[in-house]
Amino acid sequence: MSAKDKILYFIWLHRTGLTVGALGLVLGFYPLFQDNPYFLGISNLIGIYLIVTIGLNLFIGYAGQISLGHAGFVALGAYGSAILTADLGWNPWLALIIVALLVGLAALLVGIPTLRLSGHYLAMATLGFNIVIYTILIQWDKITGGPSGFAGIPPLSVFGMPIDDELRFHYVIWPLAIIFLTLALNLVRSGLGLGLAALAQNETAASALGIKVSRAKIQVFVLSAVLASVGGSLFAHCFTFVNPHSFSIFTSLELVTMVVIGGLGSVWGSLFGTALIVLMPEYLEFFETYKDIIHGLILVVVLTVFPQGLISGLRDMARLKILQRRDIAQH
Amino acid sequence: MQSFNDFMQFVFSGLTNGSVYALIALGFCVVHNTMGIVNFTQVDFVSFGGMLLYTSLFAVGLPMPAAFLGAIFGAALAGMLVERVGIRPSKTDNHLVLIFLTIGLSIILRGIMKILWGKNRMAVPPLTADKPVHILGATVLPQIIWILLLTLIAVAVLAWFFRCTSMGLCMRGVASNPTAAALVGLNVNRIKAVSFAIAGGLGGLAGVLITPITTLSYDVGVLLGLKGFAAAILGGFGSFPGVVLGGLTLGLLESFSAAYFSSAYKDVTAFGILLLVLFIKPQGFLGKGRH
Numbered sequence: 001m002s003a004k005d006k007i008l009y010f011i012w013l014h015r016t017g018l019t020v021g022a023l024g025l026v027l028g029f030y031p032l033f034q035d036n037p038y039f040l041g042i043s044n045l046i047g048i049y050l051i052v053t054i055g056l057n058l059f060i061g062y063a064g065q066i067s068l069g070h071a072g073f074v075a076l077g078a079y080g081s082a083i084l085t086a087d088l089g090w091n092p093w094l095a096l097i098i099v100a101l102l103v104g105l106a107a108l109l110v111g112i113p114t115l116r117l118s119g120h121y122l123a124m125a126t127l128g129f130n131i132v133i134y135t136i137l138i139q140w141d142k143i144t145g146g147p148s149g150f151a152g153i154p155p156l157s158v159f160g161m162p163i164d165d166e167l168r169f170h171y172v173i174w175p176l177a178i179i180f181l182t183l184a185l186n187l188v189r190s191g192l193g194l195g196l197a198a199l200a201q202n203e204t205a206a207s208a209l210g211i212k213v214s215r216a217k218i219q220v221f222v223l224s225a226v227l228a229s230v231g232g233s234l235f236a237h238c239f240t241f242v243n244p245h246s247f248s249i250f251t252s253l254e255l256v257t258m259v260v261i262g263g264l265g266s267v268w269g270s271l272f273g274t275a276l277i278v279l280m281p282e283y284l285e286f287f288e289t290y291k292d293i294i295h296g297l298i299l300v301v302v303l304t305v306f307p308q309g310l311i312s313g314l315r316d317m318a319r320l321k322i323l324q325r326r327d328i329a330q331h
Numbered sequence: 332m333q334s335f336n337d338f339m340q341f342v343f344s345g346l347t348n349g350s351v352y353a354l355i356a357l358g359f360c361v362v363h364n365t366m367g368i369v370n371f372t373q374v375d376f377v378s379f380g381g382m383l384l385y386t387s388l389f390a391v392g393l394p395m396p397a398a399f400l401g402a403i404f405g406a407a408l409a410g411m412l413v414e415r416v417g418i419r420p421s422k423t424d425n426h427l428v429l430i431f432l433t434i435g436l437s438i439i440l441r442g443i444m445k446i447l448w449g450k451n452r453m454a455v456p457p458l459t460a461d462k463p464v465h466i467l468g469a470t471v472l473p474q475i476i477w478i479l480l481l482t483l484i485a486v487a488v489l490a491w492f493f494r495c496t497s498m499g500l501c502m503r504g505v506a507s508n509p510t511a512a513a514l515v516g517l518n519v520n521r522i523k524a525v526s527f528a529i530a531g532g533l534g535g536l537a538g539v540l541i542t543p544i545t546t547l548s549y550d551v552g553v554l555l556g557l558k559g560f561a562a563a564i565l566g567g568f569g570s571f572p573g574v575v576l577g578g579l580t581l582g583l584l585e586s587f588s589a590a591y592f593s594s595a596y597k598d599v600t601a602f603g604i605l606l607l608v609l610f611i612k613p614q615g616f617l618g619k620g621r622h
Contacts, residue, residue, distance in 0.1 A: 064427060068434075113610035123369060123430070124564050125609055127557060128602035139595045249557075253434060260431050292442030299435030300417060307423040 016185050019268075020178065027174045031167055040166035046278045047173035048235050053258045053270040054184045055227030060256070061265030062188060063220045064200030065115070068252050069126030072133040073225040075247035076103045077232025079137065079144055082153045082242055092156045096233040100226045107225030108218065115217045130249045137244035149243035156237045169238055176234070180227060184267045196220060197265065257295055261302050263309020272311050336468035341590045342583065343466075347475045347544070348558075349582020350482035353575045354537040355559025356566065357489060358530035360574050363563075364506035365526040368426055371433040372413050374556025375440040376534025378549055380406040381542035382448050383535070385455050395458060403535045410531020413440075414524050444549040457543040478540045485536060486575060489529075493571075502526060506569075554598070558585075561605045581605070 001009065011018060031040060056070050080099035084090040090098075114125040137144045144150060156163040156172060163172050187193045195216055198206040207213045236242050254277065262273025276298075281291065306313025355377060362370040383402035387393045393401065417436040421429065457474035464471055493499040505512040505522050513519045537559070538552065545551060558581060566577025581601060588600035 060427075066427065066430060110606075114606075121564060121609060124560055125606055128561065128605050131554075131557070132599050132602050132606075135596065135598045139599075249553075253438065256431065256434065257438075264427070289446065290442065292438050292445065294442075296435045296438030296440075296442060300432060300439065303423075303428055303432045303435060304421045307421070307425060307428045 037166040040170050044169050044173050046275050047177040049274045050177045052228045052231035053274045055224035057259045057270045058220050059224040062196040063217050066123040067126040068123050069130035070228050071247045071251035072130035073228035074232035075133050077229030078236040078242045081233035081236045082150045086153050100229040103229035104222045104226040107222045111218045111221040151241045153236050153240045257299050263312040266312050269309045269311040339467045339469035341586045343469050345583035345586030347478050349579035350478050351537045351541045352559045352562040353578025354533050356563035356574045356578050358533035359563040361526045362530045368429045371437040374552040376406045376531045377538040377552030380535030380538025381547040384539045402539045406535020407528040407532035410527040411524050414527035453547045455542045455547050
C-alpha cells in the first residue's frame with residue numbers, strides 16, 4: 001500500500017467518525033459567521049427535531065415499524081418538564097432525565113401489547129395514543145393550561161449560567177444532538193442495530209437467525225420514545241412556552257415526513273430531512289399557502305422515485321453510475 | 332320514563348356516528364383487501380364528498396338528489412385518480428413505503444381542498460326538511476333516518492357486488508391471493524382502480540351524510556376517518572360484517588361515554604377502548620386469528 005492508499009484507507013475506515021467530527025467543527029464555528037439570533041434559532045430548532053427524528057428513524061427505518069404518534073411522546077416530554085420545573089421548581093436537567101425515564105416506561109407499557117401487532121395495528125395504536133394525549137392537553141386545563149398553552153417555563157442552566165439566548169442554546173443543543181447522532185450511528189453498526197436491520201427486511205428470517213424480534217422492537221421503541229421526550233423537554237426550555245397544537249397528529253406526520261424524505265434507516269438522512277423540512281418555510285415565501293401541498297408532494301415524489309429516501313437513493317444511483325462507467329472502461 | 336327517552340336518544344346518536352364510521356371503515360377494508368395497505372387518503376374522500384355536495388348545491392345549483400349522487404360519484408372518481416396517479420407509478424411493493432405514500436397523498440389532497448374551498452367552516456343542508464320525528468321516545472332528525480337507511484342500502488349493495496358480480500368475485504380473488512389472481516389472467520391493475528373507486532364512493536357517501544350534522548371544513552374527514560380506521564380494526568380488518576359491527580360499537584360507546592361520563596373526553600374514551608381491545612384481542616371482533 002502506498003502512502004496515498006494508506007491515507008485513503010484511513011479515511012474510508014474512519015469515515016463515520018470523521019464526518020461527525022467535521023459536522024462538530026462546522027457547528028462549533030457556525031456562530032462566528034452567523035450571529036443573527038433568528039437564524040441561530042432556526043438551527044437550534046433543527047437540533048431539537050433532529051434528536052426526535054433520530055429516534056423515530058431507528059424505529060421506522062431499522063425496526064421497520066410504523067409510528068404515527070411520536071408527537072405524543074414529544075408532548076409528554078415537553079409538558080412533563082414544564083410542570084416539574086415551572087410548577088414544582090425542579091432542576092431542569094433532573095426533570096429532563098426523570099421525565100425521559102417515565103416516558104420510556106410509558107412507551108414500554110404501550111409497546112409490550114402493541115408491538116405484537118404488525119403494520120396497520122401499530123399505526124392505529126400510535127395514532128390513538130397521540131390523539132388521547134392531545135385531547136388531554138387541551139381538556140385538562142388546570143394542569144396543562146388548555147388550548148392557550150403553558151407559559152413561564154424556566155430556561156436551562158449550565159453551571160449556574162442561564163441558557164436564555166439563541167447563542168447559548170446553540171452550544172447546548174448541538175453537542176447533545178451530535179452525541180445522540182454518534183450513539184445512533186454506533187448503534188446501527190452494533191449487533192443490535194444489524195439485528196434490527198434484518199428485522200426490518202424480514203421478521204421471520206431475522207427470528208430464525210436468533211434475533212429476539214419482539215424484544216428488539218420494544219427496546220428500540222422505548223429508545224425512540226425516550227429521545228422524543230428529551231427533544232420535547234429541550235423544546236419546552238428553548239421556547240419557555242408550549243402549546244398543544246405543536247403536538248397534534250399532524251406534527252407526528254411531519255416528523256415521519258422528515259424521516260422518510262431523508263431515508264428510512266439512514267441516520268444522516270434524518271439530519272438532511274429534518275433540516276429540509278424546518279428550513280423550507282424560511283426560504284420559500286409562497287410556502288405558507290402551499291405548505292401542505294409541498295410537504296405532500298415531496299413525500300410522494302421521494303417515495304415514488306427513491307423509496308429508500310433521497311440520500312440513500314442518490315447515493316445508490318451514484319454508485320451504480322460509477323460501476324457502469326468502470327464496466328464500460330474495462331471493455 | 333325520561334331516562335329511557337334519553338337512553339334512546341343516545342342510542343340513535345351512537346348509531347348515526349357508528350354508521351358513518353362503518354361506511355368509512357368499509358372503504359379502508361376494500362383497499363386493504365386488494366392491496367394489503369392502509370389507505371390514509373380514505374379520510375379525505377369524506378371531506379371531499381361533503382365539499383362536492385356543497386359546491387354542486389350552491390355554486391352549480393343542482394337539485395339535492397342530483398348533487399347527492401354527483402358528490403358520491405365525484406369522490407369515487409377522485410379515488411380512482413389517486414390510485415392511478417399517486418399509487419400505481421410507485422416502483423415498490425414494500426407495504427411500509429406504500430402506506431407512507433398514501434399519507435403523502437392525503438396531505439396533498441387536504442392542501443388542495445384548503446386552497447379550493449378555504450379554511451372556513453361551511454353549513455351543508457340535510458337531505459330532506461329539518462322536521463324531527465319521534466321514535467321510541469327519542470327525537471330524531473330525518474337526516475339520521477337517511478343515514479341509517481342509506482348505510483343499510485350501501486352495505487347490501489356492497490354484499491351483492493362482492494357475491495354476485497364478476498368484478499366483485501375477481502376482487503375477492505385478488506384479496507385471497509394476488510399472485511394466483513394475476514396468473515389466471517385477472518387484470519390486477521383494474522381491480523385496484525375499482526377498489527379505490529369503491530373506497531372513494533363510500534368515503535364520499537359518509538361525507539355527504541354526516542357533514543349536514545357536523546358542519547363542513549377541509550379537514551373534517553380526519554378525525555371521522557381515523558375513527559373509521561379504528562372501527563375497521565375493532566371489527567378485524569377484512570371481515571365486512573365485523574367492520575360494520577365495529578363501527579356501530581364504536582359509535583355507541585362514544586355516544587354513551589359522552590352522555591354518562593364526559594363529553595370533553597369522548598375521543599379519549601373512544602381511542603382508549605380501541606387500545607384496550609387491541610391489547611386483549613388484536614384480531615378484532617370477527618377477524619381471523621392471524622396474530
